[in-house]
Amino acid sequence: MAAAADEDFVQLLDPAGNRVEHPDFSYSGSDTDLAASLRDMVLTRRFDAEATALQRKGELGLWPPSLGQEAAQVGSAKAIADTDRIVPSYREHGVAWVRGVDLKALLGVFRGSAMVDYHPDDKNFNLYTWVIGGHLLLSVGLGMAMQRDGRVGGPDPDANSAVITYFGDGATSQGDVNESFVFASSFGAPVVFFCQNNQWAISEPIALQSKIPLYRRAAGFGFPGVRVDGNDVLACEAVTRWALERARRGDGPTLIEAYTYRMGAHTTSDDPTKYRGSDELDAWRAKDPIERVKAYLLRQGTIDQRWLDDLAAESDALGEQWRADCVGLPEPDLAQWWDRVYAETPHALLTQRDDFVAYRASFEEA
Numbered sequence: 275m276a277a278a279a280d281e282d283f284v285q286l287l288d289p290a291g292n293r294v295e296h297p298d299f300s301y302s303g304s305d306t307d308l309a310a311s312l313r314d315m316v317l318t319r320r321f322d323a324e325a326t327a328l329q330r331k332g333e334l335g336l337w338p339p340s341l342g343q344e345a346a347q348v349g350s351a352k353a354i355a356d357t358d359r360i361v362p363s364y365r366e367h368g369v370a371w372v373r374g375v376d377l378k379a380l381l382g383v384f385r386g387s388a389m390v391d392y393h394p395d396d397k398n399f400n401l402y403t404w405v406i407g408g409h410l411l412l413s414v415g416l417g418m419a420m421q422r423d424g425r426v427g428g429p430d431p432d433a434n435s436a437v438i439t440y441f442g443d444g445a446t447s448q449g450d451v452n453e454s455f456v457f458a459s460s461f462g463a464p465v466v467f468f469c470q471n472n473q474w475a476i477s478e479p480i481a482l483q484s485k486i487p488l489y490r491r492a493a494g495f496g497f498p499g500v501r502v503d504g505n506d507v508l509a510c511e512a513v514t515r516w517a518l519e520r521a522r523r524g525d526g527p528t529l530i531e532a533y534t535y536r537m538g539a540h541t542t543s544d545d546p547t548k549y550r551g552s553d554e555l556d557a558w559r560a561k562d563p564i565e566r567v568k569a570y571l572l573r574q575g576t577i578d579q580r581w582l583d584d585l586a587a588e589s590d591a592l593g594e595q596w597r598a599d600c601v602g603l604p605e606p607d608l609a610q611w612w613d614r615v616y617a618e619t620p621h622a623l624l625t626q627r628d629d630f631v632a633y634r635a636s637f638e639e640a
């Protein structure tokens with residue numbers, strides 16, 4: 275069975291830039307708010323393009339492009355409150371941008387100049403993880419801790435908290451993800467499972483991973499599942515807002531399947547032309563998440579060519595800044611590796627560390 279047709283999802287803005295009514299969901303923002311989302315999507319795309327180019331020039335070890343997934347990321351991020359916690363996988367550059375995460379630090383992770391450890395104060399945004407699906411267990415644990423700390427379902431809605439976690443279609447085949455769904459359901463954990471179904475898990479298509487649309491799996495675990503047009507920033511924000519409010523109220527988890535497309539490579543290490551046709555890419559280009567918002571706002575008169583030119587200039591300036599930030603990142607102190615394994619470093623590791631430091635120093639002397 276093929277994945278379900280497009281009309282099965284929540285859509286509030288079609289690819290031509292026309293507003294669409296939906297019986298259950300509506301966008302609560304103004305056209306000015308939507309222009310802010312357009313700016314966020316354009317700048318996310320620029321950041322992603324700069325990082326991809328930096329990897330090609332050898333300045334980053336690897337980069338997972340977010341091209342095409344800007345609406346899913348920016349829309350969902352707009353619904354996140356300061357009291358919420360975000361548990362991303364590794365492609366959520368648009369979420370990081372909207373939440374004000376220091377993008378220089380993000381580049382550092384891929385340049386190898388930052389230790390990938392836990393930063394609880396960094397905009398409630400956990401650092402990227404590469405273990406597919408494992409972070410969903412963490413997100414459910416965090417949600418259950420919020421419950422036990424009395425931060426869910428209280429009388430003041432602004433004080434309540436939830437967790438939103440991001441993962442891909444391929445991750446849904448992992449045991450960790452399914453176990454997370456069971457736990458979240460059993461304990462009514464305040465977690466929004468935000469799946470970006472970008473149609474591919476590296477070279478494996480979604481049709482091979484799931485014989486039913488992914489959002490329908492939620493019913494089997496006992497919580498709601500909603501499929502949203504992942505290239506529609508309005509719909510992504512509206513559905514995520516609903517799901518997060520539900521979670522903060524104490525009504526439990528939701529699975530959101532944002533139906534989107536990875537227009538770039540899985541990472542800079544693979545070549546998608548080896549496993550998918552250009553016709554598919556062309557079909558998704560016609561559903562570009564940015565172009566439809568631009569078309570709508572130009573027609574509304576909210577933005578004009580001058581506004582777009584100013585945005586292009588801002589994007590150029592930021593691009594320059596990000597390039598300079600990246601190459602200016604400090605060299606890491608590699609001896610720190612050993613300091614971060616145990617609270618008290620065992621003797622054998624201290625010996626290894628000292629050997630390594632001496633080995634490195636031998637190159638400097640030569």
Ligand SMILES: Cc1ncc(C[n+]2csc(CCOP(=O)(O)OP(=O)(O)O)c2C)c(N)n1
Binds near residue numbers: 404405540
């Ligand atoms: C536990 C685990 N198994 C395998 C891998 C290798 N791997 C890296 S990315 C990936 C595919 C992930 O696809 P998906 O979940 O759809 O996310 P996307 O990259 O498309 O955003 C795999 C199998 C891994 N990183 N972790």
